[in-house]
Each structure stands twice: as structure tokens, then as C-alpha cells.
Amino acid sequence: MASLNSAVRRFIRSNNVRQAALASGAAEEFARSYVAGSTVEQAVAVVRRLRSQGLLASLAYLPASDDEAETPAMLLDSITRLGALAADSEISIKPSSLGLRSDPASAASRLDDLCAAAGEVGALVTLEMQGEGQYRETLELWQRTRERHNGLGLTLPADIRRSEREAGVLAAEGARLRLCVGSYPVPKASGHRSEKEKSLALVRCIRRVMEGGGYAMVASHDPTIIAIAQEVASRNAVAAFEFQMFYGVRPLEQRRLADICYRSRTYLPFGPAWFEYLTTRIAARPRTLFSYLRAVGDKR
Structure with missing residues (x-):
């Protein structure tokens, strides 16, 4: 595949x-x-429409350059322009957009500024995980920043074997954890290979977080995964969790979940690199x- x-x-x-x-x-x-569009104004308009449908949003910027300051600045601008809609909205940022590989100290400072600004308007921040290569560095960045900003979320890709262990440990700390199958290449020795193995690993991560006291953000479009998450939440009397899906993928299901009182959040990319993102989405669904x-x- x-x-x-x-x-x-x-x-x-x-x-x-x-x-x-x-x-x-x-x-x-x-x-x-x-894609919400190439500009902040277009993204804000889509967020407004989604909120009118009962859906929350997670904004992700698609930069045209490798300028590490561009993405945090655009995300800060977006939450400012959201106004009252900023409350309970989320912004997602990749470690590469913070410059983690080249300058960890500057990356930590950028993430700290982003979390502080988001916190002032009631918005959330979630740090993405870009594969296994920077797993340790990303986890350390998240842990250091969370000491000052407790609501900072972290993405745990289930196709990386160690994510299951981290899910249990971090859930016990009450962490916000986005749980997904994973989309970056993972070395055979440290990752699950088949789609079945990945799905089973995702289910185990969901169970560990929900049963362990964490806040699960179930990022999956798979009907089976969604049903299992609902069952695990019901069995453990867990009310605080949410589903997350890409903008444009299963939109009716996203609205259905919201209509039956589940928190449903749409991952909403915007920015000048929309064409490159579009090719990724088409490749994911040939x-x-x-x-x-x-x-x-x-x-x-």
C-alpha cells in the first residue's frame, strides 16, 4: 500500500x-x-462554518518555505483572528516547524510562546510526532513545555511500538494524547508493519489512555476503531475524549458524531503549500x- x-x-x-x-x-x-484555503482569512471562515455544524477545529499551517518562524507566526495570527471562536479550538504544529532538529532551545521557546498565546484565549495546542527518528527529542520537548503549559497535547502514532508504553505512562499524568495509526516511515525493528498490527496497536493505545485517566483524541476514520473507542469509553464511564478526522474525509460521519453528543474535531490544514498537501491526501485514498x-x- x-x-x-x-x-x-x-x-x-x-x-x-x-x-x-x-x-x-x-x-x-x-x-x-x-484544505481550508491558502490564507488565514479563508481558514477562519471554514472554522466558523464548522462550528455552526457543531464541529471543533484543529488548525494546521502548510508553509511555503523552510522558515521555522513562519508557521508559529501564522498559527498565532489565526487564533487572534478567530476571536470568540478561539476558545476550545486547537492548533497543531510539527517539530520541524519549530526548528527542533537544528536548535532545540529555540524550538522550546517558540512552542512556549505559542502555548502562552493560545492559553490566553482558551485555545489548545497539540505537538505532532514526525516519525520515529525524532521521537525522543519530540517527547522531551513536550515534557519540558508541559511543565509550564499543562494542556499541551502530544501525538502518539500507534505504528511506533514504544507509543503503547508511553500512552499508559502519560495517561496516568492526565495528558491530552492524539492517538493515530501513523503516517511516517518507521524502521522494521521499532514499528508495526501490517495494517492489522497497526490497528490493533491503536486500539491498545486507546484502551491505555481511556483506562489510565488521560484525555484521548482518537484520530481515525476507521468505523471499527470509532466503534471500539465508543465501547471502551462507555465501559469505563469516560466522558472526556474526542474524535478527530481530516477535513474532507467522512464529513457526514464527523457531523453524525457531533449530533449524538460526541466531541468531534476536524483537522483543518491551510496555507500556501496546499498543492503538496492535496497530493498527500489523494495518495492516501488512491x-x-x-x-x-x-x-x-x-x-x-
Whole structure:
């Protein structure tokens, strides 16, 4: 499956397909289903619409450059412009956008500033995990920052074996933990390989967090995982948890969960690198490739 996804991504990003899609406007039109837009104003408008449907939002910025200061600044701007909607909204940030690899001290300072600003308006911050390579450094950054900002969330990808152990330990501390299958390559020795193994690992992580006193953010579109999470929560009388899904993926299910009184949050990317993100989403669901190519052809 991973090789198919990579092949689809390479095809969409090939010069001929990319140029045709961008010139015709088809790519931008298709992207509206998965990306809030390229500007803060567009993202705020989508958050407003989602909130009117009972959905919470998690904003993630898609930077055009490697400037490590760009993403924190844009996320700060977004929560400022949200106004009253900032309360209970979330912003998600990658360690690479903080400059963790090149300068851990500066990364910690940027994350601290982001958490402080978010806290002033009642917004939440969740630190993402970019694979196994920086797992230890990301965990340490989260732990240090959480000493000052207790509500800081952390993403634990279940395809990394050690995440299950961390889920239990951190849940006992009452941590906010985003639990997902994982999307970054993981070495065979330290990760689960098959989709079944990953799903089972995710279920174990959900159980550890819900049974251990943590706040679970169940980031999955899988109907089976969603049903299991509901059952585990019910069995343990856990009311404080939420579901998270990508913008544009199973939107009716997101609204259904909100309608039956579950906290349902939409992961909402925005920014100038929307095309690169779009290719990632299409690669994750190869069957959408045909719809994308048809849209490009119809616009030519």
C-alpha cells in the first residue's frame, strides 16, 4: 500500500500533471474539499462554518518555505483572528516547524510562546510526532513545555511500538494524547508493519489512555476503531475524549458524531503549500485519483 501511495504522489506531482492542474484551476477547486484555503482569512471562515455544524477545529499551517518562524507566526495570527471562536479550538504544529532538529532551545521557546498565546484565549495546542527518528527529542520537548503549559497535547502514532508504553505512562499524568495509526516511515525493528498490527496497536493505545485517566483524541476514520473507542469509553464511564478526522474525509460521519453528543474535531490544514498537501491526501485514498484527473481534463 505504501508503494502505491508513493507512486500516486509522484504521478500527481509530475510536471505535466501539475502544470495542467494548476493552469486549469482544477487543482485549486479540488483542494477545497481537503484544505481550508491558502490564507488565514479563508481558514477562519471554514472554522466558523464548522462550528455552526457543531464541529471543533484543529488548525494546521502548510508553509511555503523552510522558515521555522513562519508557521508559529501564522498559527498565532489565526487564533487572534478567530476571536470568540478561539476558545476550545486547537492548533497543531510539527517539530520541524519549530526548528527542533537544528536548535532545540529555540524550538522550546517558540512552542512556549505559542502555548502562552493560545492559553490566553482558551485555545489548545497539540505537538505532532514526525516519525520515529525524532521521537525522543519530540517527547522531551513536550515534557519540558508541559511543565509550564499543562494542556499541551502530544501525538502518539500507534505504528511506533514504544507509543503503547508511553500512552499508559502519560495517561496516568492526565495528558491530552492524539492517538493515530501513523503516517511516517518507521524502521522494521521499532514499528508495526501490517495494517492489522497497526490497528490493533491503536486500539491498545486507546484502551491505555481511556483506562489510565488521560484525555484521548482518537484520530481515525476507521468505523471499527470509532466503534471500539465508543465501547471502551462507555465501559469505563469516560466522558472526556474526542474524535478527530481530516477535513474532507467522512464529513457526514464527523457531523453524525457531533449530533449524538460526541466531541468531534476536524483537522483543518491551510496555507500556501496546499498543492503538496492535496497530493498527500489523494495518495492516501488512491481511488480519488480518477476524480482528480477527470476534473483536470474537464477544465482543459
